Amino acid sequence: MVGSVEVFSSEVNGKNGSLPEDFDPTAVVSEPLPPVVENEAIVSGNGIEKKGREVVLGRNVHTMCHEVTEPDMDDDITGEREAYMASVLSRYRKSLIERTKHHVGYPYNLDFDYGALGLLQHFSINNLGDPFIESNYGVHSRQFEVGVLDWFARLWELEKNEYWGYITNCGTEGNLHGILVGREEFPDGILYASRESHYSVFKAARMYRMECIKVDALVSGEIDCTDLKAKLFSNKDKPAIINLNIGTTVKGAVDDVDMVLKTLEETGFTQDRFYIHCDGALFGLMMPFVKRAPKVTFKKPIGSVSVSGHKFVGCPMPCGVQITRLKHINVLSRNVEYLASRDATIMGSRNGHAPIFLWYTLNRKGYRGFRKEVQKCLLNAHYLKDRLRAAGISVMLNELSSTVVFDRPLDEEFVRRWQLACQGNMAHVIVMPNITIEKLDYFLDELFQKRSIWYQDGKSQPPCMAADIGEENCCCALHK
């Protein structure tokens, strides 16, 4: 039993705060691990025994795990444990290589080499607190963090002395922060977001208990400004906090900042009555390099921009960048004596390695390197779209995007093998810098071959995609 730990209250032994006589500060609980709780087997209707871990909310593919076991007494001598762990890790590494090879569905650039940073693995680098205020904790990487932030502020055209930001744990944290800043500016504001917005935006609305209005989206995935206008108009008495998508998750659509600003103006929302957060998790770093793209810049009255660091940039751990105007931070922050810093971030401890990885890639590739990669991604995305279309497959590619949307493969095995993200009838491939023509050919060969099996006898037909991607992009029996 674990019950050998005494709970000391001030009433123990009737004396205030005194310890029992047999108290030994170095004593440890003899059995530190609670016993494993076995799931009860469930016998289902057809008599087949199933483990208690029934599928909850979607497919549950977590079928095996590497158990943590207790070292044997003589492990240090025999070295058996070291050998065992090494073999587990080596097999895991092989599976990572294989899984990386068959990855096309998520917007992660898996092509990077951070070998030079291996020597930093031995440090617990933590940037807790505000990046611009020195903390008492010295093992930090603020000097890299601020360098990276400067680069992004310049990219989005905000002066050094007018911006504030930090390296987040992911794009979601950027959204949580941007929307929080908006709410602190306008405590009674309404959050507007198109229905194609990432779920983290609606998560923020729930967490902050904000009124949230879902705005329609066009077939392309862009926010529908006609609907936005109507909804702004009927809520004119409350300030507007707007989430704009610089690349939607499913269709890669880019909301038109200028059109949204015009809509705000037409409905009588002056700059002191709205706050715009730009969710650039996906394309925030790609759009600046696409000529025809509406420009994301702080020269326009936007409040914040965030981006994921592990997506287009490529990073071995999730991370992101959040940039906002310095003036907003004074509304948000509190001073924390313990940190000798002010607390304007969402998290406490922050990954101090991430800024160094970002710094490393920004230095290596620079503006010109990114521009070249963006160009390559767009070209390759067009190649994929053209080949799918030529094969008579429903497909859509937004003009400013490298997200190729097509009909969901019939076979879940194929979906899993290529790690395709799916929604309804749609699947997509997001062409990142590591998705080469060779990889696309490999993918297409397999897809075409599988489709010829799925649809060979005419019993099943590819689904109609008109509602998802527009009639003109649909190749179903009716629309082709």
Ligand SMILES: *Cc1c(COP(=O)(O)O)cnc(C)c1O
């Ligand atoms: C990926 C994504 C996010 C969330 O980013 P994470 O880094 O996964 O937290 C938010 N918005 C959009 C549009 C995204 O594509």
